[in-house]
Every structure is written in structure tokens, then in C-alpha cells.
Amino acid sequence: MVVVLLLLALLALLIYGYRLGNRNTSDITIQHINALTSESTNSLNLSVLHLSDLHLENISITPDELYEKVKSKPVDLIALTGDFLDRTRTIPKLTAYLEVLKRLNPTYGTYAVFGNHDYVLRTKSFQKLQHLLEEYGCKTLKNESIEIQTDQGMLQIIGIDDFSTNRSDIKSSYKNVGEGFKLVLTHDPNVVMHMKDYHFDYLLSGHFHGGQICWPKPYHLVKMGKLVRLNMVKGLHYYDGKPFYISEGLGQTGVNIRVGSRPEITFHTLPVSETRTLSFSS
Numbered sequence: 001m002v003v004v005l006l007l008l009a010l011l012a013l014l015i016y017g018y019r020l021g022n023r024n025t026s027d028i029t030i031q032h033i034n035a036l037t038s039e040s041t042n043s044l045n046l047s048v049l050h051l052s053d054l055h056l057e058n059i060s061i062t063p064d065e066l067y068e069k070v071k072s073k074p075v076d077l078i079a080l081t082g083d084f085l086d087r088t089r090t091i092p093k094l095t096a097y098l099e100v101l102k103r104l105n106p107t108y109g110t111y112a113v114f115g116n117h118d119y120v121l122r123t124k125s126f127q128k129l130q131h132l133l134e135e136y137g138c139k140t141l142k143n144e145s146i147e148i149q150t151d152q153g154m155l156q157i158i159g160i161d162d163f164s165t166n167r168s169d170i171k172s173s174y175k176n177v178g179e180g181f182k183l184v185l186t187h188d189p190n191v192v193m194h195m196k197d198y199h200f201d202y203l204l205s206g207h208f209h210g211g212q213i214c215w216p217k218p219y220h221l222v223k224m225g226k227l228v229r230l231n232m233v234k235g236l237h238y239y240d241g242k243p244f245y246i247s248e249g250l251g252q253t254g255v256n257i258r259v260g261s262r263p264e265i266t267f268h269t270l271p272v273s274e275t276r277t278l279s280f281s282s
Helices: 002-026 063-070 090-104 123-135 190-196 219-224
Strands: 031-034 045-051 077-081 110-113 139-142 144-149 154-160 181-186 200-204 235-239 242-246 264-271 279-281
Touching: 031 181, 063 090, 063 264, 077 181, 077 200, 090 123, 110 154, 110 181, 123 139, 144 235, 181 264, 190 242
Parallel strands: 031 264, 045 077, 077 110, 110 139, 154 181, 181 200, 200 242
Antiparallel strands: 031 279, 045 264, 144 154, 235 242
């Protein structure tokens, strides 16, 4: 009888923990990261909306809710850093979210790279995902770059393919990169440890979900690369003196819960006309 009561108590605790963790997936934070220099002024800044790891199989924000959260913020550019989904049947679900991003009408467009979960899709399904993104005006970058002349200055957007699935080709990504502010988009931030000879002014990434389940610590992330061992799993960090940001992402993978982490939407203000001596405040 005692054993039965203990099992029931344990089951009740697990159910309570799951419900609490699942509720956390709807507690979305909005972060504002300002990249400043001593010479920067507001008129020289570029506003970037960064979304990562939507994992549409397990996302707790609807397209309408997403729009309500971001509609009042100025958006010059949207950056999407991979892991949209990993099942073919989920691809149509992405349409409504892309309609929201298109509705925001970013001045200089929307740009995306792919993550390890996207590459779980078979070839035809992956192509369908890529075509859908392009159909809604989203430029996808796979080890390539694009140059944009903004009112604030020249911007080089460099899209490095997923590092965790051995698809990164840094040399090819930088092949046509010219002068200007160098913004790197990539899914797995571990690639920064291989970019000593490649300059960037700012890098946006995701992949770790902030640990997703951090109780007592995100020990399960150890297998996900050397940055984890350096305690770099979310937020703003530096490597070789260069700044990069790791988003906690919007969706979840595996069990649809979060413990010690929250889904996030991030706005980054970048001084595109300045490419030296960056300091950061959030």
C-alpha cells in the first residue's frame, strides 16, 4: 500500500512538473540588444528582428500572437536562424508565420539559414520548405552572402550553413564579401570557434534553446559542442573578441516543456555605419 501511495505521489509530481514546464513555453520574453559605439547616433542604427528555432511541431505562440508582440517595433531586417521544422506534414503550418513576417514589411528584407532539424527532411520536402520561404520573400543563404546598401551604410549578410551537420563552408560563405558591416547568420554558434581568420561585426545563431530543460543545469547540452563547456548557451558572448548572440528560440524539441529557460523574440540594434570598437548593452 505504501509503495502504491509513493508511486501515485511521484506520478502526481511528474504531471504537475510537466504542466508547469509546458506553461513556461508560453511565457515568451522579448529582448532588446543595443550594439553601440562612442560615435554612433540613433540615425545610424539598423533594427534587426531575430527569430530562431521555431520548431513548429512544438511552438506555443500563434501567428496572431507573434504579430501582436512585434508589430509596434521598427523592423529594418528580419533574421531567421534555422530549425523551422522537421516533419513534412508541418510545412503548411509555416505559411501563417511567414505571412506575419511579410506583413511587417522589413525595409531591407528577410534572410534565413537552415538548421540541423530542417535537414532531417528528405530532399523533396526540404526543397518544398526552401521554396515556401522564398515564395514569401525570404532570401535563404547556404554558405553564401548578399550585399545591401542601406541608408545607414553598406551591410554584408553572410549565411553560413549548419555546422552541427557538417554543412558549414566558411570560405565559400565569405567568397564575395566586400566592405561594410558584416552580419553573420548561422544556426549552430559553435562555428565561431573556427572563424579566427574571418571577420564579422556581429553573429546571430540559435540551436541550444537556452538548454530548454535546465534542472539543475543543462548537462544534456555537453554533447552539442565546445561552446557549452565554456558556458555559452544563450545570450550575448564574445569569442576571439568578436560578438555573437545565441537565441533561446521560440519553439521546443522533444518534450514540449521548458525549465529554467524561456522562448524569446529578440531585437538587435546594429550600428551598420561603424565596424570597429563595438560595446554592447542589453
